[in-house]
Amino acid sequence: MTRGLRRSFDVLVVGGGPAGLAASVRAAECGLRVGLVDDNPSLGGQIWRGETTQGGSDAAGWVERSSVVGVQALSGTRVFHYPAPGTLLAESEDEVYELSFQKLVLATGARERFLPFPGWTLPNVMGAGGLQALVKSGLPINGKRVLVAGTGPLLVAVAAWLRRQGANVLAICEQASWFSLARFGAALLHHPQKLGQALSLRGQLAGVRFLTSCWPMAAQGSDKLEAVVLSRGERVVCDFLACGFHLVPNTELAQLVGCQTRGGCVQVDEFQQTSCAGVFSAGEPTGIGGVELSVVEGQIAGLAAAGRRQEAVRHFQQRKKVQGFAKALDRAFGLRQELRTIARPETIVCRCEDIAYHHLAEHKSWRVAKLQTRCGMGPCQGRICGPATEFLFHWNPDSVRPPIFPAQLEHLAWIGCSGECGAG
Amino acid sequence: MSKAAYEVVIVGAGIVGAACADEFARRGLQVLVMERDALASGATAAGMGHIVVMDDSEAQFALTRYSQRLWQELQPELPDNVEYEQCGTIWIAADEEEMEEVLRKHESYGKGGVPTEVCSAQRLKHLEPNLRDGMTGGLLVPEDGVLYPPSAAWFLIGRAQQHGAQLRLGASVVEIGQGRVRLRDGSEIRGDIIVNATGASAPELTPGLEVKSRKGHLVITDRYPGFLRHQLVELGYLKSAHSVSSDSVAFNVQPRRTGQILIGSSRQFGVEHKEVDQVILARMLERAQQYMPTLRGMLAVRTWTGFRAATPDKLPLIGSWPGDKSLFLATGHEGLGITTSLGTARILVDQIMATEPEIPIEPYLPSRTAKAYLRA
Numbered sequence: 001m002t003r004g005l006r007r008s009f010d011v012l013v014v015g016g017g018p019a020g021l022a023a024s025v026r027a028a029e030c031g032l033r034v035g036l037v038d039d040n041p042s043l044g045g046q047i048w049r050g051e052t053t054q055g056g057s058d059a060a061g062w063v064e065r066s067s068v069v070g071v072q073a074l075s076g077t078r079v080f081h082y083p084a085p086g087t088l089l090a091e092s093e094d095e096v097y098e099l100s101f102q103k104l105v106l107a108t109g110a111r112e113r114f115l116p117f118p119g120w121t122l123p124n125v126m127g128a129g130g131l132q133a134l135v136k137s138g139l140p141i142n143g144k145r146v147l148v149a150g151t152g153p154l155l156v157a158v159a160a161w162l163r164r165q166g167a168n169v170l171a172i173c174e175q176a177s178w179f180s181l182a183r184f185g186a187a188l189l190h191h192p193q194k195l196g197q198a199l200s201l202r203g204q205l206a207g208v209r210f211l212t213s214c215w216p217m218a219a220q221g222s223d224k225l226e227a228v229v230l231s232r233g234e235r236v237v238c239d240f241l242a243c244g245f246h247l248v249p250n251t252e253l254a255q256l257v258g259c260q261t262r263g264g265c266v267q268v269d270e271f272q273q274t275s276c277a278g279v280f281s282a283g284e285p286t287g288i289g290g291v292e293l294s295v296v297e298g299q300i301a302g303l304a305a306a307g308r309r310q311e312a313v314r315h316f317q318q319r320k321k322v323q324g325f326a327k328a329l330d331r332a333f334g335l336r337q338e339l340r341t342i343a344r345p346e347t348i349v350c351r352c353e354d355i356a357y358h359h360l361a362e363h364k365s366w367r368v369a370k371l372q373t374r375c376g377m378g379p380c381q382g383r384i385c386g387p388a389t390e391f392l393f394h395w396n397p398d399s400v401r402p403p404i405f406p407a408q409l410e411h412l413a414w415i416g417c418s419g420e421c422g423a424g
Numbered sequence: 425m426s427k428a429a430y431e432v433v434i435v436g437a438g439i440v441g442a443a444c445a446d447e448f449a450r451r452g453l454q455v456l457v458m459e460r461d462a463l464a465s466g467a468t469a470a471g472m473g474h475i476v477v478m479d480d481s482e483a484q485f486a487l488t489r490y491s492q493r494l495w496q497e498l499q500p501e502l503p504d505n506v507e508y509e510q511c512g513t514i515w516i517a518a519d520e521e522e523m524e525e526v527l528r529k530h531e532s533y534g535k536g537g538v539p540t541e542v543c544s545a546q547r548l549k550h551l552e553p554n555l556r557d558g559m560t561g562g563l564l565v566p567e568d569g570v571l572y573p574p575s576a577a578w579f580l581i582g583r584a585q586q587h588g589a590q591l592r593l594g595a596s597v598v599e600i601g602q603g604r605v606r607l608r609d610g611s612e613i614r615g616d617i618i619v620n621a622t623g624a625s626a627p628e629l630t631p632g633l634e635v636k637s638r639k640g641h642l643v644i645t646d647r648y649p650g651f652l653r654h655q656l657v658e659l660g661y662l663k664s665a666h667s668v669s670s671d672s673v674a675f676n677v678q679p680r681r682t683g684q685i686l687i688g689s690s691r692q693f694g695v696e697h698k699e700v701d702q703v704i705l706a707r708m709l710e711r712a713q714q715y716m717p718t719l720r721g722m723l724a725v726r727t728w729t730g731f732r733a734a735t736p737d738k739l740p741l742i743g744s745w746p747g748d749k750s751l752f753l754a755t756g757h758e759g760l761g762i763t764t765s766l767g768t769a770r771i772l773v774d775q776i777m778a779t780e781p782e783i784p785i786e787p788y789l790p791s792r793t794a795k796a797y798l799r800a
Contacts, residue, residue, distance in 0.1 A: 083702035353682075368462045371469050371574040372505075374682075379646055379725055402700055402727055406646055409687075410720035412727070413709035415702060 003095045004414060007072070009035040011305045012088065012101035014079050014253060017045020018291050019283025020107030021062040022298030023305070027105070028069040030306035035099060036071050037090055039078035039405075045109055046129055047291055050136050058295075074099075080403040081412065082256045089407075089414055096411040103278050103305040106254050106266065107298060110284035112154070112244035113387045115335075116349045116357065117342040119219030120243070128158040128244040135165055142166035145238040147228050149173035149216045151333045152246035153198075153290075160204040162242070170238055171209040173230060175245070176333055178212040184332035191325050193292070216243060217342055231338070246333045248387045249285045255400040264390075264397075271312055272301035280305050289326030296322060340392055349392070350385040352378020357392075366395035379406050430456040430590075432776075433605050433615030435597050435629065438468040439573055439765040440754050441621035442580035447769035449587035451777060456613065457581065458595040458605065464577035467623045467761060470730020472642065472678055472686055473576075474655055475569040475763050476513055479532050483739055483787030488760060489536055490783050491767030492567065498766070505575040507681045513568035513655045514543065514551060516675070516715065517560045522659040526563040533565065540565050554651055554716050570655060570678050573762050580765075600629045603750040617776060619752045620745075624733040626755040630745060634793045635756050638734040639692040641705050646723040649683030658715060670694065673708040675715040685722070687712050689759075693734075700727050734758045735793065742768050742788040743775050752776065753790045 011027040013020045016038030028034040036043070043066070044052040048059035066073065074090065077097060081089040088104075090097040112127040119125065126134065128148060135141045146167045148159045155172055163169045174181065188195040211232070218229045219241055227237045251259075254266045259274035259281065261267060266274055266281040273280050282301040283294035296319045303312035343349065345358035355375045363369035366376070366389060375389070376382030381404070382397070389395050403412055432448050434441045437459035445457045459465075475495045479485040495508070502508050517523040526542060533540045541564040548555060548562045581591060596608040600620060605613045620626050624637040661674035670693040678686040690708045695701070705727060713720050735741060735756040745751040752775075754768050771788065774781040786792075 081702075365462065367465065371462070371465060372578055377726065379723070381725065403724060406723040406725045408720065409643070409645070409709055409722050409724045410713065412643070412724045413706045413713070415706040 004098065005095055006098045006100070007035060007074070008100045009033050009072070010101070011035075011103045011105060011302070012037065012099055013105040013107060013302070014038075014088070015045065015107035015109055015283070016040065016043040016073065016075065017047060017107060017109050017283065017294065018059075018062070019109075019294035019298035019301070020045070020105070021066055022295045023105045023107055023280070023282055023302035024071045025062060025065045025069055026299045026302030027306040028066070028071045030303070030308055032306050034071045035074060035101070036066065037074040037077050037079055037088075037097075037099065039076065041076050043073060043075060046133070049133065058291075062295075078405055079253060080405045080407040082253070082402065083414075089411065091407055091411045096408075096414050098414065104257070104280065105298075105301045105305055106257070106259070106274070106279065106281040106285060107283045107294075107301070108250040108253055108285050110247035110249050110288055111383060113246055113248045113391075114243070114384055115245050115339055115342070115388055115391065116347050117216055117218060118344050118347050119221065119225075121348050121351055122219050122221050122225045123223070124221075124225035124239060125219045125241045125243060128154050128242040130244075131240060131242040132158050132161060135162065141240075143168060144240055145170055146240045146242055147171055147173070147236050147238045148242045149214075149228070150244045150246070151175045151335065152244065153329070153333075154244060154247070155242075156198070156201050156205065158242055159208065160201045163204060163208070169205070169208050170236055171211055172205070173211045173214040173216065175215040175336055175339065176212060180332045181212060184328050187324070187328035187332075191322070194290075194325060215339060215342070216241065245335060245339070247284065247288045249288065251285050252400050252404040254279075254281055254285060256402060256404055270316065271304035271309060272297055273304060278305075287326055288329060289323065290329065293319065293322040293326055335391060343392065349388060350375040350378065352380050352385075355385075360389060360393065366390075367398055369395070370398065381405070429614040430454050431615065432456070432617045432619065433458065433613055434619040434621055435600060435605065436621035436623060436625075437463050437577070437581060437591065437593070438466050438621065438623055439464065439577045439580070439762055440623070440757060440768055441619070442577040442584070443765035443769035444619055444621055444754055444772055445584035445589045446580040446587075447773045449584040449589040451773055455584060455589035456615065457584070457589060457591045458597055458613075459591070459593050460596045462593060463581060463591075464574040466625075467730050467732060468573045468577050470640070470642065470728060471573055471759070471762055472676070472688055473571050473573040473762050474513070474678065475508075475571060476655070476760070477533065477538050477565060477568060478760065479529065479536075480738055481787075484760075485532070485536055486783045487740070487764050487767050487788065489538060490770075491764045494766035494770065495569070495571075495763075496567070502571075502576070503579055505572065506579055507572040507575065508569060509571070509679075509681055510567060510569040511654050511679055512564055512566040513657060514548070515563040515565070516548070516555070516656055516658050517562055518658065518660055519560055523560045525659050526561060529563050538565065539567065552653060552656060554718050555656070556715060556717050564654070568655060570680070571762070572680075576762070597629065601748050601751050616750065617752060618750050619754055619772070621754040623755055623757075623761070624731040626733060626753065630751070630753065633741070633753070633755075633790075634736055635733050635741070636693060637696070637731040638758065639690070639695045639729055639731055640688065640759070641690040641700060641708055641727065641729050643687040643705070643709065643724050643727045644680075645685045645687070645719075646725050647683035648685060648722060651683075652677060652679040652685050654679070656715070671704060673704065673711050675711050677712060677716065685719070687719070691732075698729050700729060732758045733761070737792075740764060740768060740788055741790040741793065742772050743785065743790050746791050
């Protein structure tokens with residue numbers, strides 16, 4: 001039987017990546033009771049995964065600060081429901097948490113975008129970040145032939161990291177054109193830190209082919225990946241394909257709470273406050289912008305949530321500066337039209353429900369396609385096929401309903417603890 | 425102002441509108457179906473999708489039995505994605521009082537020619553091992569079934585279109601009657617017969633209609649093939665149905681072909697908003713766990729709500745609306761719209777084309793509820 005636990009905070013932060021850590025630290029430094037809930041086993045989010053124990057890193061610095069100032073971290077705990085104003089429900093493996101708050105900061109990060117192409121569901125075809133996470137948790141990669149493909153700066157970072165782990169990185173295929181990347185490179189001149197990172201990564205990838213205007217056309221193999229056919233006609237024999245098409249903001253919780261979104265991003269004002277009073281959002285949910293922007297936005301959100309608006313204002317200048325980088329990202333890594341045509345009629349688009357492209361193409365909207373085919377109705381709740389169909393068919397995503405992640409039935413049935421908090 | 429004329433204009437493309445369109449079109453009438461939203465996107469999309477025989481009244485029994493037979497006849501033609509499964513219903517008796525109801529139902533169904541099997545506690549446990557111990561027994565109705573309603577409506581509309589019916593989606597109708605349908609943009613369409621098949625929204629187009637929205641919640645789980653074999657319904661609802669409180673929950677679960685389990689049910693009057701109500705959701709899931717304790721650790725992947733079209737006497741409104749020769753109703757099906765859609769379409773067409781209906785139609789005629797309205 002599940003234990004039910006109740007926690008009450010002045011400021012509750014959802015998401016333990018750079019934005020969430022920064023927000024929780026700044027709010028706690030104001031003397032408030034701050035909770036930080038995150039579904040990963042340890043803090044740091046996707047981008048800082050595994051770095052929080054490396055002394056001297058930014059990641060370690062923020063995690064240490066959070067513990068010094070008394071942020072109450074609930075790791076391995078996933079928020080799945082917003083049952084009533086001022087309350088979220090979250091679950092860990094065997095506990096359900098009723099988290100009440102005065103102010104809420106949503107720093108729910110982003111996920112990789114996947115686009116369907118023939119063979120993309122074969123074993124060993126993975127997201128770039130997904131493969132990195134698997135290697136971090138023990139998948140042997142030493143000496144394996146890895147092709148990295150898709151779009152976005154994550155590809156280069158993951159390729160360099162995989163190489164450091166001993167992978168034989170065969171090539172990086174970036175769908176953006178050389179011209180877009182050159183313009184992006186020029187934009188980096190305004191962000192010396194980013195430029196330094198980029199040059200350093202380039203150095204680590206010496207000898208690895210970097211192909212622009214190039215994307216995967218098909219993954220081949222009988223029971224697992226054996227080769228990838230590229231848009232330039234070349235067939236690359238490999239063990240793994242690490243493939244992601246940039247990032248998609250995670251806005252499900254924001255939508256469930258009632259925050260307005262536009263173009264897939266949570267709308268915020270200059271204090272990172274959403275359309276819902278007392279609910280703030282920082283980092284990737286407000287637009288893909290990278291670590292630096294996430295940290296600044298997180299700090300502004302944390303301070304503003306703590307009522308320290310004047311202190312928050314001091315970070316505006318810095319935010320403005322890194323926002324330029326976010327815009328450059330958007331420009332450089334926009335998806336090209338040809339990517340709409342790589343799926344074949346029989347290519348699976350929704351992996352949860354096994355729905356092929358041609359079953360979807362006959363419908364006019366996401367909602368009708370969902371109703372008639374159950375596309376997006378599986379355990380991933382459309383997190384993978386939703387962004388794909390948005391790109392492929394220009395469909396608008398649907399409204400969000402609880403639970404935002406599959407949750408144990410008993411936890412979904414939680415109605416709070418009256419008197420004794422124990423069995424559900 | 426554009427005017428077009430049809431023999432029949434059906435407003436509402438849920439399962440009832442779709443079934444009517446199919447029936448009218450196959451009998452050679454010129455049909456237009458108008459839907460403000462997407463096809464089968466209202467109660468049809470939200471409902472559980474059972475094809476059940478119910479006997480709250482003689483008339484309910486007649487219509488559900490008749491309709492179930494029509495579904496059975498249609499089965500060979502239904503495409504695979506309709507997922508029609510004759511899984512059977514088991515009415516669960518948790519105590520002796522409910523077991524008496526099992527016996528009553530057994531007799532009543534038997535008289536009507538519906539085979540049933542009275543199950544002992546042991547037999548029940550054998551049929552559904554995941555029910556908690558200590559149930560008194562149950563009644564198996566083997567001919568009951570489940571299907572996926574949006575695909576069924578899609579099929580019926582498709583067949584209607586093959587017989588010449590036309591479909592207009594996104595057409596917002598604001599007024600009907602006297603042989604006309606008026607749209608929000610001011611345009612009008614003429615029809616010899618107008619059918620209001622807009623479910624719980626029906627009173628918006630036909631003021632005075634005694635149809636109320638009755639909100640329901642549903643939950644669907646991840647895939648657990650083999651966990652559940654039949655549709656299960658508690659008989660305890662008979663007691664709660666007589667309670668004064670308008671909000672009620674009952675244990676009702678269905679196996680889907682995917683291995684998912686659909687969990688209901690709740691009933692609320694006077695709630696207009698679509699949002700999930702945590703208190704009623706929790707009560708509903710609590711009830712389900714009382715009957716099937718191992719549900720508690722299963723993953724719920726989605727919850728949603730829908731609105732049933734409820735009438736005071738729990739019978740649908742099928743037939744002409746007094747005072748307007750052109751206007752016919754096909755609404756008020758409460759939780760039985762999927763089952764009774766086919767029977768509804770048949771007896772509506774029988775009325776219009778003056779053919780002999782296979783079951784007595786009087787209990788469903790709208791005139792039974794319209795009297796009070798017309799007097800006023």
